Amino acid sequence: MNGLRVVAFGGVALQAADAPEKLTPHFAALDRKPPRRSSRFDQLTLLGALRATAAHAQSLPEEGSLYLATGQGNVADTAGLIEALYRRHEAPMPVSFINVSSNLAGFQTAAALGLHGPNLTVSRRSSAFGAALELALLDAHIGRLRQGLIGGVDACCWPLDDHRKRLQVSADAPLGEGSHWLIVDQNAATPRAVIEEALSLRDRTAALAYVRSLPADILLVMPNVSPAEANAFASEAEREPGALPSLHTSHYDTATAQHLCHALEHMRGHGLLLEAGRDGRWQCIRFGAAGRA
Known part of the structure; x- marks a missing residue:
């Protein structure tokens, strides 16, 4: 079967301001709560996936796959940990240390959606989402992907001036955060x-x-x-x-x-x-x- 058959899509996009926008109201609108002791990147990943699945009339099967693409990963917690280690000479707290793993976002999202199939995180600075689509297309071609989610997620890191330097963009570039997902079903007769x-x-x-x-x-x-x-x-x-x-x-x-x-x-x-x-x-x-x- 050629191509990825998309049955639903959706997500969340936020414009970065002087302080991070609270995500709790966005979860409340979906009658959900953000995961405890999770990073902003983890929460944003789940929030976008929840919005996409809310647009889909059917639940995904347990064997559903998840492909998460990110350019920066959990950059905020990583920057905070390095700052504590090298500038303040403080040992990281256990939760902070665990949260620097960007793979955790895919795991938490899959757990929240009841998915136990393949779970892959793709991280690269340029065209990370395109790389995730390439991998999903290959998996679909060999029959490994039947149903699942493919998404692109990136969160900001404050202060924004430092984050602009990290991203190598102009000093006045508007920054944002986003989590957008496609839901694919290779058996769908009439995909979107x-x-x-x-x-x-x-x-x-x-x-x-x-x-x-x-x-x-x-x-x-x-x-x-x-x-x-x-x-x-x-x-x-x-x-x-x-x-x-x-x-x-x-x-x-x-x-x-x-x-x-x-x-x-x-x-x-x-x-x-x-x-x-x-x-x-x-x-x-x-x-x-x-x-x-």
Whole structure:
């Protein structure tokens, strides 16, 4: 069976302010409580997954898989632990030490959703969500993935000025946090969308060549460039840019997941999400979408 058959999607996006926004009200809206002694990254991971599963009419089976992509992982607890060790010469507390493991977020989310299948965390600075999709596509191709979740999550670390330096963005760049998830069911007869391909290309020239090889009716989605840049690329590729409602986003490494959910919600037909990473590589996600249900 080709592609990932998406039956639901959703998540949460927060704009970073001077202090972290409390997540408890967001959990309360879902009649849930955040896990005790968990990090903000763990809680944000679960919150986005809960929102996505709330949009799905059926519970996921116990053997369901989970793929978590992150650019920074649990950066706040890690930075705090290093600060305590090397500047204040304090030994870490047991909970703080355990929470620096970004794999814990996937484990806690799977436990909360009753999933006991494969659980994988993918972390890299550029195109982490695309890498998770590539792995899920491979697993689906060999029959290892039947149902499950694929998400991209990143949280902020305060103070924001230090976090901007860590992310290597401008001093006035708006920062954000996000947790967005796709629910896939390879047995679904009428999915909301199908993720057909995910790949990383070495540069803009390779991306242009790839786009030109695709059918003429494919629409391009380029959320992290200006409209003028998107139109110029589409013109060079001899394709049409996709028209989507505006989406206000702040910078975080796995915002690709939010952009894809937005495209799947509002587009019909075949589309290609294109994003250029800081390393110069281009992430390409090809999909077919049914638009609003």
